[in-house]
Amino acid sequence: MYKELVPYAKAWSWQKTIVDERKAHIERDEDVADTLIVLQHQPVYTLGTGSSEENxxxxxxxxxxxxxxTERGGEVTYHGPGQLVMYPIINLRYHKMDLHWYLRSLEEVIIRVLSSSFSMEASRIDGLTGVWVGGRKLAAIGIRVSQWVTYHGLALNVTTDLSPFQQIVPCGIHDRQVGSIKGLLREHSHSNSRGTENYQDIDDVQLIDITHKSLVKEFCEVFQVDLQCKPSPLLIS
Known part of the structure; x- marks a missing residue:
């Protein structure tokens, strides 16, 4: 549903329903496939469990x-059109039962996307969760894990209007700006940055398409899973 604008409350309800079903299977010593939801949200602000309204x-x-x-970790953030949100609902028992590893793996997905598709040198910052290019944060991560089943996830600014971030202190970080793939490509379009010249003439829809394809590919590689597109009755009802 990566081209769709889904209300936050609806996607949040989907996740909790899928997680509850997954845990019920686990209690019966059964299991089912992991779920990966990718979408965009209608404009919304969300706070984590320990978020301060001072931000x-x-x-x-x-x-x-x-x-x-919400029950995710992390501080206040904004979701809106042009931002791809990925919600992995996976059983870490079949991967690695380590939340630090899981967070770093989600960051790795984004770092690979920015490098392989846009020739951007992205990085982590010690002590902080997320992905930066230069001093700008392009991706936020906030997760919840219940009985080793994950939900919530990551948000990557692709063509996002960044002005709503000015109404908050994004992720509670005062001294760093947010950025988007589109904005950085525009800044570097007249430079000699390797690869960015290929993206000067593409529109927002194409940029979302490219990013989505890369996100799914890199997620599958990092987590060593195969993807089968099989819409859930829950998501299409």
Whole structure:
């Protein structure tokens, strides 16, 4: 559903339903395939379990967009059109029962996407979760794990309007800016940066398509899984 704008509450409900079903199978010593949901959200602000409202720069009673406090980790962030959100619902028992490893693996997916598809040198920052290019954060990660089943996930700014981030302190980090793939490609379009010249004339839809394809490919490689596109009755109801 990566081309669709899905209300946050609906996607959140899907995840919790799938997680509950997955845990019920585990309790019966059964299991089912992992699930990977990729979509865009209608404009929304979300907070993690320990988020401080001090990082919200508007009156929470008069929020410019819907505002949700969720059970994921991390601080306040923004989701909206042009941002690809990936929700992996996977049983870490079949991967590695290590939350640090899982977070670093999600970061690795994004780092590979930015390198392989856009020739961008992305990196981690010690002590922080997410992915940066230069001093700009392109991807945020916030997860929840219940009985070793993951949900929530990552959000990568592709063609996102970044102005809503000015209404918050994104992820509670005061001294770093957010960025997008489109914005960085535009900045480097007249430079000699390897590969960026190939993206000067593509539109937003094509940029989303390229990024989505790369995200799914790199996720499968990092987590060593095969993907079968099989819409769930839950998601199409």
């Amino acid at each position: 919200i720069l508007f009156d929470v009673k008069n929020s410019p967009f819907e505002l949700y406090r």
